[in-house]
Amino acid sequence: MQVDIRDQLQTEAAALCQAVICEDFTAVRVSARRYVEALEIKLKPLSPDDANALFRNAVELLEWARRAICASRGRLAVQIRNVQRMALYRPAPRRFPSRFRFDA
Numbered sequence: 302m303q304v305d306i307r308d309q310l311q312t313e314a315a316a317l318c319q320a321v322i323c324e325d326f327t328a329v330r331v332s333a334r335r336y337v338e339a340l341e342i343k344l345k346p347l348s349p350d351d352a353n354a355l356f357r358n359a360v361e362l363l364e365w366a367r368r369a370i371c372a373s374r375g376r377l378a379v380q381i382r383n384v385q386r387m388a389l390y391r392p393a394p395r396r397f398p399s400r401f402r403f404d405a
Contacts, residue, residue, distance in 0.1 A: 310339045314362060321366045324373045333366065 313336040320328035340359050344352045 310336070310343050313339045317362065317366055321369045321373075324370075324377070326370065326374075329366065329370055333363065336362075 313332060317329065317332040317336050320332045336359075340355070344355060347355065
């Protein structure tokens with residue numbers, strides 16, 4: 302069963318958006334590659350004007366994905382630094398008695 306290339310392009314665009322939203326960096330890399338491959342196939346038979354319009358849409362999507370991933374990585378880097386700093390202030394573990402006593 303052959304999938305229509307327009308449907309394939311939309312499917313890959315949706316997969317890319319979902320990966321970016323989920324901050325799944327590996328899936329973003331794979332989805333972006335698959336989106337570009339579907340885009341190349343879609344662009345070949347189009348007239349220059351139609352190809353240009355589709356190409357501009359693709360550039361906008363990929364630029365949005367790039368910026369969102371850069372922001373995600375920056376935010377995660379800050380969170381990692383905060384956790385590392387908090388670890389410096391962690392109090393020493395309390396020692397609990399090894400025997401429990403119940404008074405009834």
